[in-house]
Amino acid sequence: MTEAILTAEGVSKDFPLPRSLSDRLAGRPARAVHALSGVTLEVRRGETLGIVGESGCGKSTLARCLVRLHEVDGGRVTYGGTDVATLTGAERRAFNRRVQMIFQDPYGSLNPRMTVRQILAEALSVHRMVPTARIPDRIAELLALVRLPSDAADRHPHAFSGGQRQRIGIARALSVEPEVLVADELVSALDVSVQAQVVNLLLELQERLRLTVVFVAHDLRLVRHISHRVAVMYLGKVVEVAPTATLFDDPRHPYTQALLHAAPSLDPGSRSRRAAARGELPSPIAPPPGCPFNTRCPHAFDRCPAEVPFLTSRGPDHVAACHLAAPRFESAR
Amino acid sequence: MSAPLLSVRGLTARFRAGGREVTAVDDVSFDVGEGEVLGLVGESGSGKSVTLRSLLRLLPSGARVEGQALWQGRDLVAMPDARLRRVRGGAISMIFQEPMTALNPVLPVRVQIEESLRAHTALDRAGRRARARELLDLVGIPDAARRLDEYPHQFSGGMRQRAMIAIALASEPRLLLADEPTTALDVTIQDQILKLILDLKDRLGMSVVLVTHDLGVVAETCSRMAVMYAGRIVEQGGVREVFASPRHAYTLGLLGSVPRAGTERSALRSIEGTPPGLAAIPPGCAFNPRCAFATTVCREVRPDLSPRTPGHLAACHHSDRVAQASLAA
Numbered sequence: 001m002t003e004a005i006l007t008a009e010g011v012s013k014d015f016p017l018p019r020s021l022s023d024r025l026a027g028r029p030a031r032a033v034h035a036l037s038g039v040t041l042e043v044r045r046g047e048t049l050g051i052v053g054e055s056g057c058g059k060s061t062l063a064r065c066l067v068r069l070h071e072v073d074g075g076r077v078t079y080g081g082t083d084v085a086t087l088t089g090a091e092r093r094a095f096n097r098r099v100q101m102i103f104q105d106p107y108g109s110l111n112p113r114m115t116v117r118q119i120l121a122e123a124l125s126v127h128r129m130v131p132t133a134r135i136p137d138r139i140a141e142l143l144a145l146v147r148l149p150s151d152a153a154d155r156h157p158h159a160f161s162g163g164q165r166q167r168i169g170i171a172r173a174l175s176v177e178p179e180v181l182v183a184d185e186l187v188s189a190l191d192v193s194v195q196a197q198v199v200n201l202l203l204e205l206q207e208r209l210r211l212t213v214v215f216v217a218h219d220l221r222l223v224r225h226i227s228h229r230v231a232v233m234y235l236g237k238v239v240e241v242a243p244t245a246t247l248f249d250d251p252r253h254p255y256t257q258a259l260l261h262a263a264p265s266l267d268p269g270s271r272s273r274r275a276a277a278r279g280e281l282p283s284p285i286a287p288p289p290g291c292p293f294n295t296r297c298p299h300a301f302d303r304c305p306a307e308v309p310f311l312t313s314r315g316p317d318h319v320a321a322c323h324l325a326a327p328r329f330e331s332a333r
Numbered sequence: 334m335s336a337p338l339l340s341v342r343g344l345t346a347r348f349r350a351g352g353r354e355v356t357a358v359d360d361v362s363f364d365v366g367e368g369e370v371l372g373l374v375g376e377s378g379s380g381k382s383v384t385l386r387s388l389l390r391l392l393p394s395g396a397r398v399e400g401q402a403l404w405q406g407r408d409l410v411a412m413p414d415a416r417l418r419r420v421r422g423g424a425i426s427m428i429f430q431e432p433m434t435a436l437n438p439v440l441p442v443r444v445q446i447e448e449s450l451r452a453h454t455a456l457d458r459a460g461r462r463a464r465a466r467e468l469l470d471l472v473g474i475p476d477a478a479r480r481l482d483e484y485p486h487q488f489s490g491g492m493r494q495r496a497m498i499a500i501a502l503a504s505e506p507r508l509l510l511a512d513e514p515t516t517a518l519d520v521t522i523q524d525q526i527l528k529l530i531l532d533l534k535d536r537l538g539m540s541v542v543l544v545t546h547d548l549g550v551v552a553e554t555c556s557r558m559a560v561m562y563a564g565r566i567v568e569q570g571g572v573r574e575v576f577a578s579p580r581h582a583y584t585l586g587l588l589g590s591v592p593r594a595g596t597e598r599s600a601l602r603s604i605e606g607t608p609p610g611l612a613a614i615p616p617g618c619a620f621n622p623r624c625a626f627a628t629t630v631c632r633e634v635r636p637d638l639s640p641r642t643p644g645h646l647a648a649c650h651h652s653d654r655v656a657q658a659s660l661a662a
Contacts, residue, residue: 054519161607191376192546193623196590196603203598208660218520221549225601246599262524264549264593268572271553275528277521278487332525 004042005212006066006099006180008077011039013061033284035061037236040311043180048206048213050244052220052226052259056284057233063184063216068103091313096179097127100178102169104185109169110157116143116168125176142171146201163194167201174205182214187222199226220263221318224248229317232256235284235292238311252320255293257329269285278332291323298330337364338508338540339388345385345408346380355611357383359564360400362638365508370534371539372555372572374548376587376608381544385510389421390414404508423453426501430513432493436485442469442496443481446503446504453504468499468583473529481493491522495529502533509534511543515550527554548591552576560584563609563619566638580647582624582655589600589662602662618650626658 015033023030043049043066053059053296058162064070065077069086076083079307087095103109110119116222120139124130139153146167157165166186186202187195199222206213213282217223223230231241232253240253251257261276279296282288288295294304303323311319314326346358358380365371367474373381385494387398388409402409404425409417421427429435434493448467450456450653456464469477485493494514503508515523531554536539543555551558551572559569560581568581589602606623609615615622621631630650638648641656649655 023351073617114463140431191608192548192587192590193376193604194607196601197605200600203600206491220520221592224594225597228598248594262521263546264524264527264553266549266552266588266593268552268576273528273531275521275525277524280491280522281519296553 001047001138002044003044005080006043007078008039008041008062008075009078011065012037012070012074012075013065013070014073031285033285034236035284036065038204039238041231041238041241043212043214045212046210047228048215048226050223050230051214051216051233052218052223052230053233054218054281056235059216059233060184063101063182063214066214067099067182070099080146080179097176098178099180099182100173100176101182101184102173103184104188107165110165112157115156119168119172120175123172127176129176142175145174146171160305162190163197166190166198180212180214184216188217188219202226212228220260232259235282235287237321239293246315246318252314252326252329253322254297254299261329261331272331276331299324299327337366340403341371344384344387344402345490346383346392347397349395350612357564357611358387361566363543363559363566363569365540368538368540369557370543370555372551372558373499373544373561374543374546374551374558375561376546378608378611379561384514385512385542387542388510389425390417390428398414409466420618422449423504424506425508425510426504426506427510427512428501428514430516432497433485435497436493441482441484444622446500449500449503468503471502472499490518491526494518496527504595505537506539509539509541511541513544548588565648567618567620568647569638575646576611578656579659580641580650580652580656581649582626583620585655585659611635626654
């Protein structure tokens, strides 16, 4: 088995909510969004790990914790065995270089006043990737790598389409020769035909550059297509992790099962008229006690609201956090 | 098929943008049958939403709409404003992608439902109150009596979409126009809302036109589909037929762009390039610069939307080659 390069160990992250004066006077306790509660996950060298879940499940927060854009409140994130929170100075810069994040919004993450050349040159010079004289050559190489025309270098981000902007974001991330790319909803904002181009590019670059990729997305089809392993999150917890084929063929957590059934299939022949899951996502401000899915789970029994299930083995490399070993999918009602 | 409920012919919508006129919807024709769910699918800027909105004159002022939309023997496009107001939100209702902007944030949900009941039914005050509650029950909002007096911001995204559907259903419409009704929702909630719409369609005997960019949503919910590109319908037919053997190169590319089980980590059959802007639609077939099948004729002559097999239309000069390629793929 390949080594873990980046790990989350019992990571928790809360975002405190503003407290009004009347809350304070009434002595109401401070409230917080519990974005992550006790997430343990490893990213292995050379793999693509998909992280899926619905809004509010904490997948983006986890991505940001992995690259240390957020400091964790509990647990730790390690890179090559070292707690990243302890890194300072040159070590921290080295970590920032080797673990790169690409954002969902290609409009918001590129400086509109800089040309593509300036954007890439900045990354190259900050991390002293190549001698100054070599920078123009390296920019040309990077643009070719992400298949942008060479005359793209002297244009501003607004002159590009969404897919091209996402390529600029990828080029910037790759300019510093990272080991790990953390892609948060990389293609969600793009049209389907353009999504496929970016996905193909990512697959190709990963093979060529031997990158490790963390692919955070809500689109199950995309995650299935790209990932070697998939982690499913719900309300700040990882509920199931397995190799992609195992997860999609033999999901063991009732939430994973509901999610897979709810995703519209591309086969007009396989239709169901019953909803896959009942109820709504609970608020991450006050997640239900016990198993976070117990309020919507068709199998819930007295143990579920009382006791938090931990991730336990369901087969080779397959873990799920459910009190039942092998629940069978049931649609709502 | 019996006489269609709605028959759209040559619908064209033009806007002024940056001092020149652009054509957002160009000569679009389709029928909606009784009790059917028609999917209008396309990428951003393809004209699918504008098509829907132009039927009910919900376009910004300055837009020009031409063509015909026959509804119960009358043309919606030519109908006087006062008359159209009775149809809009009445026999033809519409729901939108973002319920938070479609609902009025400063009025309780009850007021918004009763407003529609007052405009389109003969119910008295007590009747409207009772009906509003029934409608919330119908769309699956629990504890309806209490929630009627809440405001939209107190509802979750899924519940807001349910509330908007309740308002749309207040007039007992024959046709529901749904513009990306589930795009902003999570997948388990999207699944609930789509099934609710199908369920209500059966119970109330409505027809539905569903605009979406998601082919999966079309496969799950629609009986027929029309694929739009650069303002035109490029392919139209039964959902099973179109998915099984697309006859337009764009549809083939779109279906190939979506990952399928069994092809993990292989290159997707993507479409090169990006959809054209409305101000620069290529001559001939608008898809030709991105099309692997394109020849000289595609750059010069705009293909007509014509039948390829019964009920299956495509606007492609190389429809047969596309059909062969789709069988091989």
